[in-house]
Amino acid sequence: MATRLVEVQKLKKWFPIKGGVFSTTVASVRAVDEVSFFIDQGETLSLVGESGSGKTTTGRTMLKLLQPTSGKIIYKGKDISKLTPNQMRPLRRNMQIMFQDPYGSLNPRMPVGDIIREPLDVHSIGTRKERQQAVATMMETVGLRPEYERRYPHEFSGGQRQRIGVARAIIINPELLVLDEPISALDVSIQSQIINLLQELQQRLNLTYLFIAHDLAVVRHMSDRVAVMYLGKIVETADNDELFDHPFHPYTQALLSAVPVPDPDVKRERIILQGDVPSPINPPSGCHFRTRCPYAMPICKEQEPAMIEVAPGHTVACHLLTRK
Amino acid sequence: MSPFETEVQLAGSGPESYFSMVIRRLLKHKLAVISLGILISILIFCFVVPLFFKYEPTYSDFSYLYGSPNSRYLFGTDNLGHDTFTRLMYGGRISLIVGFSAAILPIIFGIIVGAFAGYYGGVLDNILMRITDAFLSVPSFPIYMALAKVMGQGVINIILVFSFLGWMVDARLVRGMFLSLKENEYAEAAKAIGVSNLRIMFRHLLPNAMAPILVSVTLTVGGAILSEAGLSFLGLGVPSSTPTWGNMLTNAQQDIFIAPRLVIWPGIMIFITVLSFNFLGDGLRDAMDPRLKL
Ligand SMILES: Nc1ncnc2c1ncn2[C@@H]1O[C@H](COP(=O)(O)OP(=O)(O)O)[C@@H](O)[C@H]1O
Ligand SMILES: [Mg+2]
Numbered sequence: 001m002a003t004r005l006v007e008v009q010k011l012k013k014w015f016p017i018k019g020g021v022f023s024t025t026v027a028s029v030r031a032v033d034e035v036s037f038f039i040d041q042g043e044t045l046s047l048v049g050e051s052g053s054g055k056t057t058t059g060r061t062m063l064k065l066l067q068p069t070s071g072k073i074i075y076k077g078k079d080i081s082k083l084t085p086n087q088m089r090p091l092r093r094n095m096q097i098m099f100q101d102p103y104g105s106l107n108p109r110m111p112v113g114d115i116i117r118e119p120l121d122v123h124s125i126g127t128r129k130e131r132q133q134a135v136a137t138m139m140e141t142v143g144l145r146p147e148y149e150r151r152y153p154h155e156f157s158g159g160q161r162q163r164i165g166v167a168r169a170i171i172i173n174p175e176l177l178v179l180d181e182p183i184s185a186l187d188v189s190i191q192s193q194i195i196n197l198l199q200e201l202q203q204r205l206n207l208t209y210l211f212i213a214h215d216l217a218v219v220r221h222m223s224d225r226v227a228v229m230y231l232g233k234i235v236e237t238a239d240n241d242e243l244f245d246h247p248f249h250p251y252t253q254a255l256l257s258a259v260p261v262p263d264p265d266v267k268r269e270r271i272i273l274q275g276d277v278p279s280p281i282n283p284p285s286g287c288h289f290r291t292r293c294p295y296a297m298p299i300c301k302e303q304e305p306a307m308i309e310v311a312p313g314h315t316v317a318c319h320l321l322t323r324k
Numbered sequence: 325m326s327p328f329e330t331e332v333q334l335a336g337s338g339p340e341s342y343f344s345m346v347i348r349r350l351l352k353h354k355l356a357v358i359s360l361g362i363l364i365s366i367l368i369f370c371f372v373v374p375l376f377f378k379y380e381p382t383y384s385d386f387s388y389l390y391g392s393p394n395s396r397y398l399f400g401t402d403n404l405g406h407d408t409f410t411r412l413m414y415g416g417r418i419s420l421i422v423g424f425s426a427a428i429l430p431i432i433f434g435i436i437v438g439a440f441a442g443y444y445g446g447v448l449d450n451i452l453m454r455i456t457d458a459f460l461s462v463p464s465f466p467i468y469m470a471l472a473k474v475m476g477q478g479v480i481n482i483i484l485v486f487s488f489l490g491w492m493v494d495a496r497l498v499r500g501m502f503l504s505l506k507e508n509e510y511a512e513a514a515k516a517i518g519v520s521n522l523r524i525m526f527r528h529l530l531p532n533a534m535a536p537i538l539v540s541v542t543l544t545v546g547g548a549i550l551s552e553a554g555l556s557f558l559g560l561g562v563p564s565s566t567p568t569w570g571n572m573l574t575n576a577q578q579d580i581f582i583a584p585r586l587v588i589w590p591g592i593m594i595f596i597t598v599l600s601f602n603f604l605g606d607g608l609r610d611a612m613d614p615r616l617k618l
Pocket of ligand 1: 049050
């Protein structure tokens, strides 16, 4: 039986929009709207959805880099959602994040050795010499030459910078790592190198991943389970194979139809979604996806679909399930 | 095969720190290089040359008042028989010390106020910026006069007065920088690691705000030298017995027709120094902006 590392319950993150003379809240960006999922120790949960669906916000709120509006974040059985930033600081050792942007996420005025060493400095781990040694070892582990330690981020390529980002995230031995689209800014030729590195590290260090991606193509190689997100809601969750073989939600099917099929005998119809993602400030009533759904029914407008388990571990929120 | 098989060649030509990049680019800026040369010469003139020179600035040759330049007194003497050359050197010391101190103290204060306001935002930002606005609305001139009366004239006092009334522009500059810098993902990354707010502010963000701060300091040095001259001229600055370039100008004003060179020398020193600081500031600004092709 796998142990649960983290569980998120009805997590909500609304960004208030201030306006008017007295700067009152006039509206909210419902970036994450009652999202629930869990991740077991050592597994990879992929969070997939178009850009703007709230994946980054989910990841950051789960790590308490953003204060949740409501909901619970249960880390190893303990609710951390209400902890203050100071109470969170010691826990940061256990949960790390790797960012999407290889350029913005590294301080341009810091040599990479200092960047990688900083987590050790901050948590006072080891002596000065031990830290220095750890940095060299870590640089080698992620495929960077330790001699480059005094160089600045702008001297490295995008792929190398992501390696620096990985090194910084794992040097303190975290348990949980949020990977926020770690390869989407990289050349295709580099992407697989970073994916291989991440998989290798997961094996070796028994890491647990929340892997965020905007399409399903990479996800298949990476994940144990997949959660599909649309406009602040998770619409479908399933084991990797189950999701790819039996996608239920029309949105999942659309995402899946965009993935190139390696086997030319298997024909898959490409579903092109109509229109744009609606604004999370004023999302559609009922099911958020209904404005772009080819199967939209009257009930979709009136009622938000409930999460229903269609197979063990496979949950879907769609009115098609209850139609009769 | 090396364990770094996946590695691509480094993007840059070799290790170049930000500092050496700035120097390299600054050296391409002709006016700034000339200005830097002039400023270094002036520093040597004021701080090193007097060590090897025979006169004290207070030495008076009463047999040679308003003396023309000769081999003993290279730039002549003033109404009290002081050697102008010596007094230019010692006066420059005070003027430059006032200039540097009056630029560095307010920038330190401005950095602290601006960093907290910009980083934390919200209520703290509001309070700090309203205080800044209040200070900006203080008519500085009457305050100079009042403070000079209360605290007395003196080098330290004038530095304190300049600092007291000079930090606001720096605070606003730094606040603006911090407002945008804190949105950088590396600030978020630092937070994710568990870095404290203070360390994020001063170890991560401040180095990235240094370019405009340094430019501002450079320009302020020139400005402070000018202000010192102005205040001394009005009898509010450094006591007139202490030689500064401003005081030399002041003392020479009634003699402008008898001995115009007594006005011209300190005037030229102030002019050249301030101008050089301004050119250097411009050069630094360009050199520190990597987006600008030089
Ligand atoms: N700090 C913020 N303030 C206001 N709105 C935000 C903020 N961060 C994200 N959003 C909004 O929340 C929504 C979800 O964003 P994000 O989590 O970045 O999505 P994704 O990572 O899936 O692309 C977007 O509409 C975005 O504009
Ligand atoms: Mg994102």
